[in-house]
Amino acid sequence: MTAEVIDGKAFAARVRGQVAKHVAKMKADHGITPGLAVVLVGEDPASQVYVRSKGKQTVEAGMASFEHKLDADTPEADLLDLVETLNKDPQVHGILVQLPLPDHMDADKVINAIAPAKDVDGFHISNVGLLGTGQKAMVPCTPLGSLMLLRDHLGSLSGLNAVVIGRSNIVGKPMAQLLLGESCTVTIAHSRTKDLPEVVKRADIVVAAVGRPQMVTGDWIKPGASVIDVGINRIDAPEKGEGKTRLVGDCDYDSCAAVAGAITPVPGGVGPMTIACLLANTVTACARLNGLDEPEGLTP
Numbered sequence: 001m002t003a004e005v006i007d008g009k010a011f012a013a014r015v016r017g018q019v020a021k022h023v024a025k026m027k028a029d030h031g032i033t034p035g036l037a038v039v040l041v042g043e044d045p046a047s048q049v050y051v052r053s054k055g056k057q058t059v060e061a062g063m064a065s066f067e068h069k070l071d072a073d074t075p076e077a078d079l080l081d082l083v084e085t086l087n088k089d090p091q092v093h094g095i096l097v098q099l100p101l102p103d104h105m106d107a108d109k110v111i112n113a114i115a116p117a118k119d120v121d122g123f124h125i126s127n128v129g130l131l132g133t134g135q136k137a138m139v140p141c142t143p144l145g146s147l148m149l150l151r152d153h154l155g156s157l158s159g160l161n162a163v164v165i166g167r168s169n170i171v172g173k174p175m176a177q178l179l180l181g182e183s184c185t186v187t188i189a190h191s192r193t194k195d196l197p198e199v200v201k202r203a204d205i206v207v208a209a210v211g212r213p214q215m216v217t218g219d220w221i222k223p224g225a226s227v228i229d230v231g232i233n234r235i236d237a238p239e240k241g242e243g244k245t246r247l248v249g250d251c252d253y254d255s256c257a258a259v260a261g262a263i264t265p266v267p268g269g270v271g272p273m274t275i276a277c278l279l280a281n282t283v284t285a286c287a288r289l290n291g292l293d294e295p296e297g298l299t300p
Helices: 008-030 045-060 076-088 107-111 125-132 141-154 172-181 196-201 253-257 270-289
Strands: 035-041 064-070 094-097 161-165 185-189 205-208 226-229 233-236 245-248
Touching: 008 045, 008 141, 008 270, 035 045, 035 076, 035 270, 045 064, 045 270, 064 076, 076 094, 076 107, 094 270, 125 172, 141 172, 141 205, 141 226, 141 270, 161 172, 161 196, 172 185, 172 205, 185 196, 226 253
Parallel strands: 035 064, 035 094, 161 185, 161 205, 205 226
Antiparallel strands: 233 245
16 A cells, blocks of 8 residues: 655645635735735844745735845844834734744744734744634644645544644644644654554554654554654755755655555645745735635635
């Protein structure tokens, strides 16, 4: 048996298409253009690539893109002032401060300075609380994208056993909340979990978000399970030449694909969904801030 490959790239393109339609409708019916502001502090190369990609896809969807680049030694107070300015700007409906921030800045303080209604990353303590109590929230993009892929593949998730490997605030915890909201039986596993392979083997749905390359192997997977691999790890690839690297997930793809019913590849799985869901969240935020009907299919 070989697993069905869940094509996140193709699904993300469909989501971006839906977003573009909603944006065009908002412009035509209400004269409103959803706007996303991205703030980048410092010169982190991975962050720079990511921010460029976000800006490009924002414009392609017909939205307004506002980029703010600050030097790595910018005082924290200046960043907080910028966030406050964006909070008050009626043209900005989504605010994202690219992480990681330089060491002299308190990421929690900065994130919690963002107006919760504009917090399209879903990291503000208010949104975390709303999600945890099953209320309307801005939902973190990577878990939202993972949920969309699961729903598209499985339909109803009700009653299924789900194991989330990883307990981060960015993926693990919100992913568990979303799966609970779908009436799954949810276990959050992590590096201290006893008999981790046995725990994972009971799962109909496995979400691997632990940040360790190829940790989950095929003998951990229940035959026919759906595997969502959130990991993006760069490892040496001497077969490509000296000093070359390649991207792998938290799952050993070949061994897991031989057992699973469906699996996301890395790259090309959850990654493209993250930016697509960021655009979706910006449109949702714009609708809520302007008292308009929320776009269907773009929220949990």
